[in-house]
Amino acid sequence: MNAAQTITPELRQWIVEQARAGVGPEQVLKAMMSSGWEEAVAIQALEQTLEGYLHQHASANSLPPPSRVPLPDLAGAPSSLVVDGHEIKVLLTLKNPQLVLFGHLLSDQECDLLRTAAAGRLARSETVAAASDGSEVNAARTSEGMFFERGENEICKRIEARIAALVNWPVENGEGLQVLRYRPGAEYLPHYDYFDPRHASTPAILQRGGQRVGTLVMYLNTPEGGGGTIFPDVGLEVAPVKGNAVFFAYDRPHPMTRSLHGGSPVLAGEKWVATKWLREGRFD
């Protein structure tokens, strides 16, 4: 850095004032350069000052700090990714929420194998209880479901390895696959998948693997009608198509991630999904 151009407290304050007044960083940069700042020094001043400001703002507003999240490698905007010889289509991406729609993540045969393996073990779905420890049956969630242990059988192992490679996240940080079946009329009202920091049961849940930071919902069949996965904050509805999967990541347990989502009511036929939740740390 040019020793003659130091970032004084006055300069920092001026930069923060510009940000508060809604002046874009490009304009601030332009103003700094026209008053004699070298571009590289000005950019550094801007970045350092605004980063510090954002952190202070976050802690003052009790925002949890961000964590690393699982993400596919989409450098070069590929139309497909090959994972272990299996070609997965990239059909749609969103930045906020961080979301990717994959095509053909599972083969028809893999979908059928998972459904068959799960069918005999389905029970009415539960959600985390709001007040006490443990879980409870909830009117917001009218599906039936079951959990496999991680690595429980060959089909789980194969799919878990594919997911880990696809989103660059250790297999050990994944929960066991969950399979859900929705009959006509069944739905899952909009919710967040992270554990609510305000719930009494959350600290105990977080001891095993930390927060959830990503979700992959895989469609195991194509319902005749309804059953899309909705993201109300951005007005997105993902059509449930056998073998496709929607992935979304959330870097902190906060609505600012826009990761609110739900399963809209099935109108005709059944809807089957397998959900994979990814934790910050090892889920042992």
Ligand SMILES: O=C(O)CCC(=O)C(=O)O
């Ligand atoms: O069924 C869906 O489309 C969404 C499922 C879901 O949100 C979940 O399993 O957490």
Ligand SMILES: [Fe+2]
């Ligand atoms: Fe969910």
